[in-house]
Amino acid sequence: MLPLKEKDRPIIQKLLDAGCCGRCILRFCCIGTQSAYRLSNEDLWKDLHAFVSNTEVASQTPSDDPPSKRIKLDSDGKADGGETEGVPMVTAEPTADGTESSVCVVCLGVLQDFCNPSFTKKISEVVKSEEYQFESLVLSVSLPAQLLVREHSCWLHIKKEVREKSMCLDKEDVIQVKEAFKWTVQSMLSETLGVPAVMKSPFEVAVGFIHPDTDADCHFLAEACSDCFHTSKNKERSVFTRMAVVKALEKITDKKFLNEYPSPPAGVKTACVAQETTCLHLSTYVAGRYNKFSRTLPQTPWVIDGERRMESSVEELIAAPLLTAFKCESFNFSSSGREDVDVRTLGNGRPFAMELLNPHRLKFNKMEVRQLQEEINQSSDKIRIRDLQLVTREAMGHMKEGEEDKTKSYSALIWSQKAITEEDIEFIGNIKDLEIAQKTPLRVLHRRPLAVRQRVIHTMSTSHLNPHHFTLQLRTQAGTYIKEFVHGDFGRTKPNLGELMKTEVDILELDVESVDVDWPPAIPE
Amino acid sequence: MEISEHKEAPSVIDRYYTRWYRTDLKGNACEDHCVLQHSNRICVITLAETHPILQDGRSIKSINYQISAGCSRLKNKVSGKSKRGGQFLTEYAPLCRIMCTDGVEYTIFSCIRGRLVEVNEDILKRPDLLLQKPSTEGYIAVILPKFEESKTVTEGLLSRAQYEEVVSKRANQQPEPC
Ligand SMILES: [Zn+2]
Numbered sequence: 120m121l122p123l124k125e126k127d128r129p130i131i132q133k134l135l136d137a138g139c140c141g142r143c144i145l146r147f148c149c150i151g152t153q154s155a156y157r158l159s160n161e162d163l164w165k166d167l168h169a170f171v172s173n174t175e176v177a178s179q180t181p182s183d184d185p186p187s188k189r190i191k192l193d194s195d196g197k198a199d200g201g202e203t204e205g206v207p208m209v210t211a212e213p214t215a216d217g218t219e220s221s222v223c224v225v226c227l228g229v230l231q232d233f234c235n236p237s238f239t240k241k242i243s244e245v246v247k248s249e250e251y252q253f254e255s256l257v258l259s260v261s262l263p264a265q266l267l268v269r270e271h272s273c274w275l276h277i278k279k280e281v282r283e284k285s286m287c288l289d290k291e292d293v294i295q296v297k298e299a300f301k302w303t304v305q306s307m308l309s310e311t312l313g314v315p316a317v318m319k320s321p322f323e324v325a326v327g328f329i330h331p332d333t334d335a336d337c338h339f340l341a342e343a344c345s346d347c348f349h350t351s352k353n354k355e356r357s358v359f360t361r362m363a364v365v366k367a368l369e370k371i372t373d374k375k376f377l378n379e380y381p382s383p384p385a386g387v388k389t390a391c392v393a394q395e396t397t398c399l400h401l402s403t404y405v406a407g408r409y410n411k412f413s414r415t416l417p418q419t420p421w422v423i424d425g426e427r428r429m430e431s432s433v434e435e436l437i438a439a440p441l442l443t444a445f446k447c448e449s450f451n452f453s454s455s456g457r458e459d460v461d462v463r464t465l466g467n468g469r470p471f472a473m474e475l476l477n478p479h480r481l482k483f484n485k486m487e488v489r490q491l492q493e494e495i496n497q498s499s500d501k502i503r504i505r506d507l508q509l510v511t512r513e514a515m516g517h518m519k520e521g522e523e524d525k526t527k528s529y530s531a532l533i534w535s536q537k538a539i540t541e542e543d544i545e546f547i548g549n550i551k552d553l554e555i556a557q558k559t560p561l562r563v564l565h566r567r568p569l570a571v572r573q574r575v576i577h578t579m580s581t582s583h584l585n586p587h588h589f590t591l592q593l594r595t596q597a598g599t600y601i602k603e604f605v606h607g608d609f610g611r612t613k614p615n616l617g618e619l620m621k622t623e624v625d626i627l628e629l630d631v632e633s634v635d636v637d638w639p640p641a642i643p644e
Numbered sequence: 645m646e647i648s649e650h651k652e653a654p655s656v657i658d659r660y661y662t663r664w665y666r667t668d669l670k671g672n673a674c675e676d677h678c679v680l681q682h683s684n685r686i687c688v689i690t691l692a693e694t695h696p697i698l699q700d701g702r703s704i705k706s707i708n709y710q711i712s713a714g715c716s717r718l719k720n721k722v723s724g725k726s727k728r729g730g731q732f733l734t735e736y737a738p739l740c741r742i743m744c745t746d747g748v749e750y751t752i753f754s755c756i757r758g759r760l761v762e763v764n765e766d767i768l769k770r771p772d773l774l775l776q777k778p779s780t781e782g783y784i785a786v787i788l789p790k791f792e793e794s795k796t797v798t799e800g801l802l803s804r805a806q807y808e809e810v811v812s813k814r815a816n817q818q819p820e821p822c
Binding site: 563568625 | 688722764
């Protein structure tokens with residue numbers, strides 16, 4: 120039996136007369152027992168009918184509803200069960216005005232035509248066809264905004280009744296359409312797909328409904344509460360968002376509402392239409408370190424004036440096999456600093472992390488991750504990665520933590536105008552923790568603010584190649600612009616190597632030898 | 645990379661900048677200016693090597709960025725990526741005035757339209773920088789042309805080849821040019 124009480128009786132009667140479906144009736148009676156909503160339309164209808172007719176026999180206070188309304192009630196019942204043919208109806212009364220009043224005036228059919236195994240099956244088939252890996256799910260429902268107007272209208276309709284009977288019931292206690300829908304469909308879906316439904320599941324199955332015939336229901340609110348509706352920047356989108364309608368309904372007086380909109384809401388001919396079911400899995404993250412061996416490979420796609428320069432990039436080379444393996448649509452790449460297109464990154468490599476959006480596959484064991492790394496390394500000789508691993512979103516923060524305090528080691532090929540002497544080599548090697556002031560380099564000044572930054576060159580050492588060329592090894596504070604430290608950038612980095620050596624110098628090649636960030640953890644080969 | 649003993653690789657300016665020139669500025673013979681345009685549209689204004697200040701071992705008495713009673717280029721301040729607040733310059737906006745020890749004063753002009761990003765304050769303390777390294781440490785100013793004008797801003801200027809032609813004609817026509 121339904122968990123209904125004596126005090127629900129007049130409300131039920133009124134809602135039946137208004138053309139509400141069984142589940143909407145349960146909602147307005149504030150029934151929080153989920154199993155009640157899972158009854159089939161027919162069983163629910165039978166139980167409600169039985170409850171109401173029982174009253175008529177047992178109750179000392181006879182219903183003051185005219186008989187004609189009860190006929191309508193029966194006709195509703197017939198239509199309600201319309202979807203599954205051949206199911207015996209509660210009453211044998213023929214339905215004269217059948218189809219017109221058959222769609223629930225409040226939920227516009229959402230809780231009638233879609234809270235059943237056949238609609239659940241449709242959803243589950245979409246989910247299965249997308250071949251996601253998931254261990255739980257959450258169903259999200261998007262409903263047309265006019266349902267809020269109809270809900271309010273219906274609430275005002277029974278509120279009068281409620282006040283007369285001096286019952287303690289408020290609009291907040293009414294179970295929401297979304298909630299009732301989830302109680303039925305989400306639990307069926309969870310059973311069909313064999314995973315629990317969890318509120319904070321990373322896997323979201325979204326269904327939506329539209330009802331274009333009644334979109335105009337909201338329009339009177341625009342005049343009544345104009346301040347709630349701001350013309351949207353995107354003109355394609357309606358101003359009648361759910362948020363705006365909720366706000367307007369909170370503001371509008373009952374009197375004004377009732378002047379503008381019928382209560383209970385008017386009947387409709389057709390039910391809502393379901394939109395395409397969509398699935399979304401929360402992002403998953405991987406991290407590792409990369410080497411870049413090419414001086415013509417940018418870290419990220421290089422686009423000037425809308426035109427692509429250089430054919431690939433580090434992030435694309437790493438991402439391609441990952442996108443396939445995780446069966447995901449797109450990615451976001453981040454790294455601990457970046458190198459110029461003509462700079463190689465050697466040594467242990469540069470830490471990177473990648474967000475993989477809407478992954479369909481997520482479970483990889485260590486062996487499979489190793490194979491994936493191998494696949495990336497086989498795909499190009501311009502890069503090589505190591506320490507590839509699955510990481511959490513939170514752990515990615517370690518990569519950017521204290522980035523400025525870290526040190527980086529470089530190796531640069533230097534040209535010197537004057538012939539290099541033993542004294543020069545000794546002089547450079549003796550410089551320790553040299554503080555330099557760098558104005559924002561001219562080469563990035565078009566996109567960065569002008570500022571002077573203090574940086575430290577911790578150590579330098581040289582290896583002699585020929586009188587005018589030597590290799591310079593530097594260990595510096597992260598964020599030091601090495602090229603500018605060498606050539607001086609029109610004297611805008613002070614001191615610079617040329618100034619220190621009292622000659623003109625230039626940097627011909629630059630390699631990053633190490634990035635001293637200890638995340639992600641190393642993975643033994 | 646093959647490393648030869650002597651420098652064959654192009655310099656920083658050769659690698660990243662295009663040289664543009666404006667000669668005989670405001671009709672004053674040989675007052676040539678050079679605009680170094682970076683591929684990112686930043687422009688560095690310098691004296692061209694043919695400018696009278698750089699000839700015949702002359703020396704500088706003073707450099708003044710106060711170009712009028714109400715306007716000093718030293719007061720220029722920019723903020724943010726878009727260089728808000730920088731003075732906007734047209735082609736013939738004066739950047740500074742340079743007085744030589746022989747009493748002749750020269751005005752250095754912007755040469756291009758754009759926002760003034762910075763002036764070189766180092767040459768105030770060390771005017772010799774301007775004489776010894778006119779195209780690098782002795783630069784005059786940095787200007788950022790508007791994004792939409794970055795392609796057209798050099799239209800009225802001479803290329804390096806055109807400039808060299810002007811200079812060689814000058815040498816042929818006038819025995820004592822400047
Ligand atoms: Zn309903």
